[in-house]
Amino acid sequence: MLSKLITRESILKNYLQHYIKRCASTNPQTGRLKAAKQLVIPASEQGFFNYERNVSRDKNCPNPQVKGDTPYRFMVRRLGHAYEIYPLFFLFSAWFVCFVVVSWWSFQKIEVWVDRSQETAPWSWNKIRSNYWKSKKVLFDPEGIMNKRLEIMEVLQDEMLEAAKKRGLK
Structure with missing residues (x-):
């Protein structure tokens, strides 16, 4: 029954509609918002200077990626080369699984009056x-x-x- 309702043409049509809506969005700005005021660098200074806002708590920014601004990002930001925290993840995961199993088992007993x-x-x-x-x-x-x-x-x-x-x- 479902194969009669969803055909290849309907999937393609829906995909194209969503793609066109996404491309024709009224908000073409992607990524971080630029600062309204930029500092002017004196001509005598050497090097690269780029001033950006810290958007980690900005509600207007869709996904502010700042390393370490949330507990999850703090824990996983260096997983590619910080192998010393792998045991912490393993221990936390094992503790959480044991906690859930023991809690579930405890509430299956007669003595718990819920x-x-x-x-x-x-x-x-x-x-x-x-x-x-x-x-x-x-x-x-x-x-x-x-x-x-x-x-x-x-x-x-x-x-x-x-x-x-x-x-x-x-």
């Missing part, structure tokens, strides 16, 4: 009786030792729940 709109906690025996052995307990359990039902504990929890209801606590 939704406080309900009166009973997520670890209430009424809620977890049918699937407590399936919940996340440890990060690495290849043998599945932690995923076993404990029938003795279930009987004990049922008795404790009945006793609490008789006393009026639940």
